[in-house]
Amino acid sequence: LVWKDPDIVLVHDAVRPLINESIIQQVAVAAKKYGAAGIVNPLTSNIISVNSDSFPSEFLDRNLYHASEMPQGFRFDFLKKSYEMCTNEDIEHGTECLHLVQKYTNINAFLIEGPPLWKVTFRKDYFAAEGCLKEKYLKVGLVNIPNSSLVSALKYHLEECHIKICILNTTEEQCSQLTSVVLGQTIVDLDGILNTIEELTEMWTGEPRRIVQGGLIIFLIYVSKKIIFSKTLNQLQKYTRGLTEKFQGNISPIFILTKV
Numbered sequence: 001l002v003w004k005d006p007d008i009v010l011v012h013d014a015v016r017p018l019i020n021e022s023i024i025q026q027v028a029v030a031a032k033k034y035g036a037a038g039i040v041n042p043l044t045s046n047i048i049s050v051n052s053d054s055f056p057s058e059f060l061d062r063n064l065y066h067a068s069e070m071p072q073g074f075r076f077d078f079l080k081k082s083y084e085m086c087t088n089e090d091i092e093h094g095t096e097c098l099h100l101v102q103k104y105t106n107i108n109a110f111l112i113e114g115p116p117l118w119k120v121t122f123r124k125d126y127f128a129a130e131g132c133l134k135e136k137y138l139k140v141g142l143v144n145i146p147n148s149s150l151v152s153a154l155k156y157h158l159e160e161c162h163i164k165i166c167i168l169n170t171t172e173e174q175c176s177q178l179t180s181v182v183l184g185q186t187i188v189d190l191d192g193i194l195n196t197i198e199e200l201t202e203m204w205t206g207e208p209r210r211i212v213q214g215g216l217i218i219f220l221i222y223v224s225k226k227i228i229f230s231k232t233l234n235q236l237q238k239y240t241r242g243l244t245e246k247f248q249g250n251i252s253p254i255f256i257l258t259k260v
Contacts (some may be wrong), residue, residue, distance in 0.1 A: 008032055009079055011097055012071040015119045017129055023114050024071060031073030036109035038073070040066035041116060064065050069117050072097050080104045139164040145184035145220060154182065180216040188221060188232055190239060197253055218254045 008031050010024065015198045030037035043065055049058035054158075074097070082104040086094070095101055098109045120129045128164050140158055142165065144256050164227065166178070181200065185193075197217060237257040 007075050008073055010071050010073045011118070013081075015121065016070050016117045017120065019117060020115075023112075023117075026112055026114075027071050027073040030110045030112060031075060034110040035078050035105075035107040036072070036074045036098060036101050038109050038111055039069040039071065039114040040111045041069055041215075043067055043112065050222045063227075066113075068096060068115060070096065072109070074101055078107055081105055088256070097232075105124060115116050139166065139178050140182065141166050141168050141178040143168045143181055143183045145182065146186075148224075150220075178215065180218070182218045182220055183220055185221040193219060205206075207236065209247065216254065220256050220258065222258055 008028055008030075010028060012019065025036050028041065029141055043062040043082075045062070047060040047062050047065060048056045049060065051057040078101050079097070082097075082100045085104045086100055090100060101107050102109065118125070118128075120126055142154060143153055145154075151167065155167075158165055183196065200215065200217060221232075233255075239255075
């Protein structure tokens with residue numbers, strides 16, 4: 001324990017990463033009031049008891065049962081007493097802290113019906129969790145884009161997709177918390193582009209608390225009529241291939257050319 005002799009202890013598992021602050025607060029408040037509290041959800045599958053010959057012995061009414069979830073909260077003294085009194089059998093085969101506390105302290109937990117907090121158990125769950133976390137933390141910075149109507153359009157469409165937006169003047173502002181950046185450019189400065197990508201790469205891959213590793217950088221380059229459009233585009237496409245190899249997929253640079 002980080003805190004010595006706390007009033008309330010919350011128990012959670014890392015396989016349920018999509019927990020929100022509201023649930024944590026509800027469990028903590030209920031644990032303080034009732035001595036123990038936990039999250040439950042209605043069952044979505046039928047429950048069958050199977051005998052030793054692999055035949056059903058009993059069909060249970062799933063409306064009478066709930067799935068026990070995390071987090072769970074306890075008054076510290078109740079949880080401590082339960083673990084001091086429990087047997088090796090409890091430790092090896094009992095995975096439910098609520099039951100342990102009820103068994104050794106006679107405290108019935110207050111149960112809160114919460115949102116589905118699915119577990120990352122199988123490989124497919126990992127990819128689903130990664131997608132949910134990325135969606136939750138997606139934040140795009142619009143940097144130095146002079147076209148106000150384009151900014152408004154980008155802002156509208158991205159927010160429709162539940163992506164947070166911030167409008168910045170330079171890449172030095174708040175970029176460590178961004179997952180993508182759209183940068184307006186009026187000239188094709190390859191050295192400047194490389195420096196920007198290197199700065200963002202160092203910032204994005206060096207932040208230990210960052211949920212989404214790497215990021216997407218979109219360079220929106222305004223090209224005048226005097227510059228040959230196709231020639232500039234071909235130059236940037238070759239440049240992009242080299243950048244992708246250099247940053248090994250941590251950073252994905254995209255170049256969009258538009259005429260002034």
